Amino acid sequence: METAALIVVLVIVLALFFDFTNGFHDTANAMATPIATGALKPKVAVLLAAGLNLVGAFLSTEVAATVSGGIVREDPSTAHMFPALIFAGLIGAITWNMLTWLLGLPSSSSHALFGGLIGATLVGIGIGGINFGVVLSKVVLPALISPVTAGLIAYLATKLAYLITRRYDGKPDGRDGFRWGQIFTSSLVALAHGTNDAQKTMGVITLALISVGWQAQGDHRPHIYVIVACALTIALGTYLGGWRIIRTLGKGLTDVKPAQGFAAETSTAATILASSALGFALSTTQVASGSVIGSGLGRRGSSVRWRTAGRIAIGWVLTLPAAAVVGGIAALIVRIGSGWGVLVDVLLALGIIVGLFLRSRRNAVTANNAFSEVAASGRAVDVPDAPPLTPRQERVQRAQERVKAKAKKGER
Incomplete structure (x- = not known):
């Protein structure tokens, strides 16, 4: 029992570190479009995202219940193995999370977590340890449906926004009111991220507590101290680690206009x-990317760059199986080595985390090694340049410029 308790403590520490990586890997994407359109300054955006992630984590526990009581089958005969397998699964999730963050590859922290847990459980317990019905209904199907749904909503919202404001066509600042609206909508995205992603770590910790009897069987709601710890950790990760992605947001989203950003968010x-x-466990990255693509298509004359969209989709598809392979290898080490296998996994986890972090410190932050997944999705749509102004629009624009020039002289 003492060994199991020690492993649970290690699981909690590693789970909170995963929560931290989730914060700097995914949450910055909530503020991608307002930064690209100038609605928010980067420092303000990151601070706002961190605070709202903290608040959002307290609003719901449905996703946490899905993770702790649905994906892995509760079998008393194998319950003693759960803490070590959860630990192995977290190694798979963190390895993939940090590697993709370092290389700038499109991925989902959520699917990395599920992949690591599934791979470790398959190796440690067998196929009977996975509730594939829940995996299909709560993870796989939402992953397929949510980006399409979000893209369709964003497409219609963008069409509506441009239809309502058509009289502003040709005016450089005609739709700037949407910039202010983006502050509200991007805040909603950050809040929503907290309600979904922070809960996944809560579910993992709750599952570990149940496996050693520190929480009652069948009680899959996280305790308040688990909620507080996960909320604070993801908020801290957002604020401290989001800069690597934030600095590259403008590269892929320079064509995003305020009306599009408002609709996408x-x-x-x-x-x-x-x-x-x-209780559906979604990927914020996938949903946000689908929204950006949909909003781009909502602009007149736009088209999809299918090759770019295909690369993004491949990155999404690879995440779950890649994390499952690493989680499975870590579980195999535990299974072969018994007690010392956990120690080997601890050393491996520390080596991977420290090694990838030191590697990231050596490289400058560029589009080649740190590229936002949401920013990349902006390149999947070919948006035409603005149409030339009509003679009347040119006269109006010149008149507006003269008025501004006179106003500036008057201020002097």
């Missing part, structure tokens, strides 16, 4: 909040 927030209430 509204769609992202609505999709994630609704899914959190239903």
